Amino acid sequence: MSSPKKLFIKTYGCQMNVYDSERMAEELGAQGYVTTDTAESADMILLNTCHIREKAAEKVYSELGRLKPLKELNPDLKIGVAGCVAQAEGEEIMRRQPAVDLVVGPQSYHRLGAMEARTRTGARALDTDFPEEDKFSHLAARPKARRAPAAFLTVQEGCDKFCAFCVVPYTRGAEVSRPAARVLTEARDLVERGVREVTLLGQNVNAYHGDMTLAELIRALGQIDGLERIRYTTSHPNDMGDDLIAAHVEEPKLMPYLHLPVQSGSDRILKRMNRSHTAESYLRLIERIRAARPDIVLSGDFIVGFPEETEADFQATLDLVQEVGYGYAYSFKYSTRPGTPAAERPQVAADVADARLQRLQALITRQQRAVQESMVGRELSVLVEKPGREAGQVIGKSEYLHAVHIVDATAQVGEIAHVRIVKAMTNSLRAEQI
Ligand code: 5AD
Numbered sequence: 275m276s277s278p279k280k281l282f283i284k285t286y287g288c289q290m291n292v293y294d295s296e297r298m299a300e301e302l303g304a305q306g307y308v309t310t311d312t313a314e315s316a317d318m319i320l321l322n323t324c325h326i327r328e329k330a331a332e333k334v335y336s337e338l339g340r341l342k343p344l345k346e347l348n349p350d351l352k353i354g355v356a357g358c359v360a361q362a363e364g365e366e367i368m369r370r371q372p373a374v375d376l377v378v379g380p381q382s383y384h385r386l387g388a389m390e391a392r393t394r395t396g397a398r399a400l401d402t403d404f405p406e407e408d409k410f411s412h413l414a415a416r417p418k419a420r421r422a423p424a425a426f427l428t429v430q431e432g433c434d435k436f437c438a439f440c441v442v443p444y445t446r447g448a449e450v451s452r453p454a455a456r457v458l459t460e461a462r463d464l465v466e467r468g469v470r471e472v473t474l475l476g477q478n479v480n481a482y483h484g485d486m487t488l489a490e491l492i493r494a495l496g497q498i499d500g501l502e503r504i505r506y507t508t509s510h511p512n513d514m515g516d517d518l519i520a521a522h523v524e525e526p527k528l529m530p531y532l533h534l535p536v537q538s539g540s541d542r543i544l545k546r547m548n549r550s551h552t553a554e555s556y557l558r559l560i561e562r563i564r565a566a567r568p569d570i571v572l573s574g575d576f577i578v579g580f581p582e583e584t585e586a587d588f589q590a591t592l593d594l595v596q597e598v599g600y601g602y603a604y605s606f607k608y609s610t611r612p613g614t615p616a617a618e619r620p621q622v623a624a625d626v627a628d629a630r631l632q633r634l635q636a637l638i639t640r641q642q643r644a645v646q647e648s649m650v651g652r653e654l655s656v657l658v659e660k661p662g663r664e665a666g667q668v669i670g671k672s673e674y675l676h677a678v679h680i681v682d683a684t685a686q687v688g689e690i691a692h693v694r695i696v697k698a699m700t701n702s703l704r705a706e707q708i
């Protein structure tokens with residue numbers, strides 16, 4: 275028997291791409307592929323790409339340029355581009371890089387098997403449809419193999435919000451929620467394979483409406499024996515309903531962590547961003563969430579240098595960050611995306627945006643450290659995900675999503691260890707098992 279064909283997938287961007295890469299690997303697994311860790315050993319290389327910022331997209335073209343010579347070493351090698359760059363650029367990718375054999379968008383990768391077969395005949399395959407059928411019900415069944423303790427599970431995809439800077443509504447398409455029954459079945463399957471924590475994914479996950487609300491779905495998932503922890507990301511402030519806030523109080527398996535991007539603290543800019551909320555309404559929402567669940571760790575996303583952002587607008591963002599006190603926050607320099615409304619507006623000079631980004635990041639870093647420091651001395655529970663580098667050490671995540679290194683651990687991978695935090699380090703916490 276000939277040896278199985280090898281697949282190398284490189285994943286860029288968000289957690290949904292991580293989930294999609296898993297599903298694409300399984301889809302090609304049904305065609306006889308096994309995954310490999312190096313591009314050099316592969317018969318198929320798939321780049322699962324991100325289009326959210328210009329740099330992310332440009333990285334794909336440089337990577338394709340680097341991969342091209344591998345075709346001379348292995349004439350049977352096929353190179354594919356998946357994800358949001360594939361959706362946005364389509365045929366342009368094949369024009370710009372002749373070494374590319376296959377281009378598949380985020381809503382059509384259930385057709386990957388057939389597309390791969392076409393490339394084996396020497397043809398090039400392109401599919402960036404938004405098909406009627408639901409890709410999840412056409413994908414290969416998930417394999418029975420043992421899994422790591424934490425897994426992603428896509429429950430909602432796409433976005434109808436059309437923030438003026440964002441490509442997601444164009445690359446991922448309209449908001450679609452998966453039926454709750456399918457999500458529950460997939461979660462039960464994951465638990466059978468060793469998963470203890472699921473993170474429900476969606477571009478607007480709290481807008482989930484797959485015959486129940488997200489809060490109801492979380493409660494239903496909470497009934498699954500062996501599933502210990504539930505998280506969800508990314509949420510929009512306008513879809514943060516009372517029932518979801520209540521779930522943070524009532525559902526013990528729902529972790530006290532919430533990623534709730536606001537993007538800017540200036541109402542003038544929020545309006546231009548088409549965010550349909552104000553800084554004030556966001557702050558009042560945070561108050562309600564904290565009243566319900568005082569220990570919740572909050573995280574957010576920010577864009578600096580959005581078109582027409584003044585120093586006063588930027589100061590309003592700093593003020594908002596100061597007021598919230600984030601456990602984590604991700605800040606980005608505005609990146610002009612072709613086809614989005616903000617691309618047509620007067621742009622902020624690059625050096626001004628750079629300087630603002632540095633100031634915001636310095637503030638965020640101080641806040642993150644303060645939250646990490648506040649964990650020292652506390653007793654937390656940690657889902658152990660992997661062995662550490664030092665003997666006797668294991669690494670996992672606290673309820674609040676901090677990486678925790680447990681020294682002299684007896685807990686094994688997949689177990690939840692009760693620990694006392696003894697030290698805050700730059701990007702993690704150190705703990706002793708109790
Ligand atoms: N430029 C910079 N950042 C962006 N984001 C989305 N679009 C852009 C853009 N054009 C950021 C937002 C979003 C996160 C995923 O990426 O902050 O929440």
Ligand code: SF4
Pocket residue numbers: 433434435436437440441442443477478510
């Ligand atoms: Fe993009 Fe706004 Fe939709 Fe988030 S809510 S995916 S930032 S358009």
